[in-house]
Amino acid sequence: MRTLDTEVTAGGLEPSVAVVTVRPALRHRAWRRLVTDPSAVAGALILGAMFLAAYTAPTIAPRHYDEQLLARRLRPAFARYQGQIFVLGTDQLGRDVLSRIVYGAQVSVLVGTVGVLSGALIGILVGLIAGWVEGWPSAVLMRLADVQLAFPYLLLAIAVIAVLGPSLLNLVVVLGLRTWVVFARVIRGSVLATKPLEFVESARASGASTCYLLARHVLPQVVAPITVLATVEFANLILLEATLSFLGLGVQPPFPSWGMMLSDARAYLFTEWQLCVYPGVAIMLTVLGANLLGDGLRDAFDPRLG
């Protein structure tokens, strides 16, 4: 039995873009499929835990992220120092590794969330314009997207941050600019597919405004692909942020980010290898959580792809 009424429209679309129409009743089924998918639930739980850690870091972190004490430097996991226990040990400046990982979640979650939200906002606007308004604005916007896709983005991000100087703001801006293209393409495709449909034509004929048409008839069509894209892009942005931080182009010390912690830990690879493990595991878990949820969402919206 096909549980989801999917309608893949090809007319006037770029080959990679398929529009999946989801009716409200079927959206309910998609939701049920999602919450009964163990790996999607696991992904959501991991992500939830990371967001919670980021939000409550000042409360749940055992110590401040920059509390240094050289007398207790480079201790292994569960080390005790003056009656205090250090669950993941201490780093080269005697700072509590667990606390730094908990605070580091703030950078990843912030960059991922703001990057995806700003990218989605720009992308949706550009996609709506490029799809609805015919003629040169559409062509210019889409060529712009092509140029951006022509770059290996990591290289571009490295070059831009190197010129502008590393800071949290620059990081968020550069990473946010990455995502708009993907969103814009999907939205545009869906606008192009929806525009000639009869119910849109008749709504227009009966005097509906452009804004109403877009909000009422076009946007609901792209909820599914946008949700999936958002989770996948969230994962990509966290990996990018970690990479840039690893190269010293991200958040500046002493505030911890997982990439930077790994970069610092490299110097102690031969003696204190555990320092190279914890931040990497944190990155992996967060990204895995987003990827699991993204896969689950895609399966839930369109079971044929699994």
Next chain:
Amino acid sequence: MLPYLGRRLLQLVPTLLGVTLVVFLLVRVSGDPTQLLLPETATPEDRQLFRSQHGLDRPIPIQYAEYVGNLLRGDLGRSLVDDRSALDVVLQRLPATVELTLAAIFIAVLVGIPVGIVSAVRRGSVLDRLAMLGALTGQSMATFWVGILLILIFAVQLRWLPVSGRDGPAHVVLPAVTLSLYLMPLLARMTRSSMLEVWRQDFVRTARAKGLRERTVILRHSLRAALIPVVTVLGLQFGGALAGAIVTESVFAWPGVGTFVLDAIYKRDYPVVQAAVLVVATVYILTNLLVDLLYVALDPRIREP
């Protein structure tokens, strides 16, 4: 095929122009370029001289036109550190990066595609689930972290392979495996879903109905059709792998464009950074074109617009 090729080459022009514009603006957006292009100890007179010598006092559109003109003559400026041609020094480093990228792609194809096929054949089995969870986990690991872990295990603990440098075949193994782990999961997942898609099609059903052995159906009939999207993804990812090579190189001190660019960034050697970005972007764009042509050769239906 020829009109298609012509159209594609024509489409290349605005893209490449856009790339040069971005690279050109990179240094300009930060304000006074002499701040970036001259050492911090330069006097105001030095800066003024530099500006008039390099035409930086002229309107931006004219500067850009000159920049493109220089590009067409192969002049990408000179390194601020040792005054060598920026293009030459980048091209000198390119083979090492391409070697690393190709080795990584080779490993990724060698492992990823068979894993994808087996996963598709045994769909739903424990093996399939493990392979796909493994692929998703691999996709979730930061490339540089994989590199660090591999060094930790194979160079520090087991002492089987060298930690860094480029000094013979043994040196390429760890960096190539590291970089391949970025592509492998993607290839495995893509091959699997593509195989499953192909099996729903009539020609496969016909092949089965003819009584062909399952092995022949899989390898002879389905694989070719299934590999078309895989080749596309591989081509699209070539650029990603090139960019990933930057990070991998820095972990393993591999003497390619990546370590070079990072070094140039720390030394504020912007002409070299610009040249490297331009060269890598061009290689990336040309690869994508090549992949598209390959795609058309594999699947003639695409030729018609």
